[in-house]
Amino acid sequence: MTGGTQTQSGWSDWEALPLRLGDAVLTETLDGGQAFRWARRPGGIWQGVWSGVAARLRLDGAGRLHASLSAPPAPGAAAALRRYLALDTDFEALADTLPRRTDKHLAASIGCFPGLRILRQPFGETLFSFLCSATKRILQIKQMVALVAERHGPRLSGDPAAGSGLPGWEAIAALSEADLRLCLLGFRARHVHGVARFLAARPGWLEETESLPYPAAKERLLLLPGVGEKIADCVLLFGAGRLEAFPVDVWILRAMADRYGLVGWKPAQVAHFGRVHFGQLAGLAQQYLFAYERSQRPNRRPAGNPTPGS
DNA sequence: GCACAGGTAGATT
DNA sequence: AATCTACCTGTG
Numbered sequence: 001m002t003g004g005t006q007t008q009s010g011w012s013d014w015e016a017l018p019l020r021l022g023d024a025v026l027t028e029t030l031d032g033g034q035a036f037r038w039a040r041r042p043g044g045i046w047q048g049v050w051s052g053v054a055a056r057l058r059l060d061g062a063g064r065l066h067a068s069l070s071a072p073p074a075p076g077a078a079a080a081l082r083r084y085l086a087l088d089t090d091f092e093a094l095a096d097t098l099p100r101r102t103d104k105h106l107a108a109s110i111g112c113f114p115g116l117r118i119l120r121q122p123f124g125e126t127l128f129s130f131l132c133s134a135t136k137r138i139l140q141i142k143q144m145v146a147l148v149a150e151r152h153g154p155r156l157s158g159d160p161a162a163g164s165g166l167p168g169w170e171a172i173a174a175l176s177e178a179d180l181r182l183c184l185l186g187f188r189a190r191h192v193h194g195v196a197r198f199l200a201a202r203p204g205w206l207e208e209t210e211s212l213p214y215p216a217a218k219e220r221l222l223l224l225p226g227v228g229e230k231i232a233d234c235v236l237l238f239g240a241g242r243l244e245a246f247p248v249d250v251w252i253l254r255a256m257a258d259r260y261g262l263v264g265w266k267p268a269q270v271a272h273f274g275r276v277h278f279g280q281l282a283g284l285a286q287q288y289l290f291a292y293e294r295s296q297r298p299n300r301r302p303a304g305n306p307t308p309g310s
Numbered sequence: 311g312c313a314c315a316g317g318t319a320g321a322t323t
Numbered sequence: 324a325a326t327c328t329a330c331c332t333g334t335g
Contacts, residue, residue, distance in 0.1 A: 033316060134317040140333060141316090186331025191318080228318050249316040266325090290316080314334090322327070 010159025011056060011068045018087065019065040021115035026059060028291045029117050034238045036129050036142045037149075037166075047161075050084060051122045052154065053077045054162035070158035086120045086241065091284065094243070098278060098285050105259040106278075106285060109292035118287060119238055123210040125166050126239025127221075130231045131191050140184075147183040148172075173200040191226025198224060214242045229267065237283040246274040246282040255293045 021029075023044070030038040030046050038048040046057045054070035055077075069077045082088070092115060100107040110116075121129075132144045145166065152175060153164040167175075173196035180189035199206055209220045214236060221232040233247035248267040256262040256270050265273070278285040 130316090133315095135315045135330090136317095136332090137315050137334075143333080181331080184332070186333095187318095187329085188331080190330085226318065230317060234316080247316075251316060294316090312335105315332100318330090320328090323325085 010071055010162065012071045012073060014058070014066040014068050016060075017065045017067050017085070019085070019115075020063045021059070021065065021117075022063060023059060025113050025115050026057070026065070028113055029119065030057070031138070032291055032294070033138050034119050034287075035121055036132075036138065036145045039142075047163075049149070049156065049163050049165055050125060051080065052156065052165045053080045053084075054156050054158065055081055055084075070156060070162040072158060074157070083120055086117060089117075089241075091115065091117050094281055094284055095288070098281055103277075105255075105292075106288065109288040112295065113288060113291045116287060116291060118241070118243060118284060120241045121239045123235070123239045124169055124206055126235045127195070127206070127224075127227075128166060128169075128172070128192065130234045130238075131195060131226050132185060132188050133231070133234070134188055134191075134226070144184050144188075148180070148185075151183060152179070169196055169199045169206065172196040188226065194225035195227070210240050214244055217242070218245070229271065233283070237286075243281045243283045244275070246271055246278070246286050248274070249290075251290050251293045252286060255289045259289075 026046070027040070030048065031040070035048070035050075037050060038046050041047055041056075044058055048055055048057070052074050056068040058066050060066060067081055069081065074080075095110050095116075098106060098110070100110055128148075129141065129145055133141050136144070149164040149166050152171060153167045155164050156162040172180075172192065175193070175196070177189045177193040180192050183189075185192060205220075209217050211217075212220065217236055217240065218232050221227050221235060222229070227235075230247050230249055233245040236242040237245040237247060248271045252274075253265070253267065253270060256265060256273065260273075262270060262273065274282045274286065
């Protein structure tokens with residue numbers, strides 16, 4: 001180890017990124033259910049890990065985003081951060097092409113989260129994360145994923161507080177279903193284990209899937225155990241930048257029923273409506289609607305809470 | 311103590 | 324083809 005403040009602290013100097021956004025929007029982007037490996041630390045610093053890179057993000061008083069990487073940085077870490085944050089994509093301009101002039105609710109949702117981004121996470125890690133997501137809250141998904149990383153993933157260099165990366169699919173394939181259950185995955189362990197074996201038998205399958213056009217890529221993801229329509233679309237939206245992917249979950253079903261009058265519509269019907277109504281960037285629209293809906297009723301049960309005494 | 315959680319898959323009608 | 328259910332388990 002040579003001297004210098006960077007290696008002493010374990011983190012590189014803060015560097016400004018070409019991004020301005022509000023604190024609530026940053027929180028929604030990093031911790032709103034796209035990614036599950038970010039934690040807010042004292043001082044409003046977000047720390048996250050993906051594909052062997054550990055990064056810290058914070059906003060300055062003017063709302064500009066600043067980043068610091070674990071030191072010594074992994075090769076290509078700076079480029080990995082730009083890709084992860086999709087800095088080459090102008091989401092505000094894209095949001096402007098959504099039908100916000102004719103869709104009041106969409107306009108309101110965009111207005112609530114100006115600058116909301118779709119992350120471009122590693123494909124394989126996104127698949128793993130969303131296999132863990134079935135009927136779990138974000139906090140619990142984060143706990144499961146963190147346990148798998150701590151127990152079975154590679155320790156990152158630099159600051160010990162940088163944590164561990166997720167194990168790759170080859171490493172997951174070496175785990176038993178019981179190992180995964182010990183990480184609180186529950187019945188999801190069988191799905192993760194099944195996917196790991198599937199991928200182990202097909203080298204290059206995942207990479208090829210990521211490179212295919214959206215319909216073909218989705219068709220292939222649906223072959224995986226534990227991957228249905230919703231998870232396939234989440235993996236393609238958050239892990240492959242396919243902004244046409246339109247995941248339909250309980251929040252979107254609620255939004256469509258309450259805001260668009262689509263009461264009683266099935267997920268497949270809502271998915272079709274989304275594609276037609278929102279177009280090629282339906283996934284971006286979905287993220288605004290999702291964020292808005294969660295902000296309206298955070299952590300609340302459906303109305304009609306039964307009274308225990310009756 | 312008990313329903314619920316950003317679902318999926320297999321059984322049943 | 325549409326609807327019902329089991330699957331795990333930490334939180335509220």
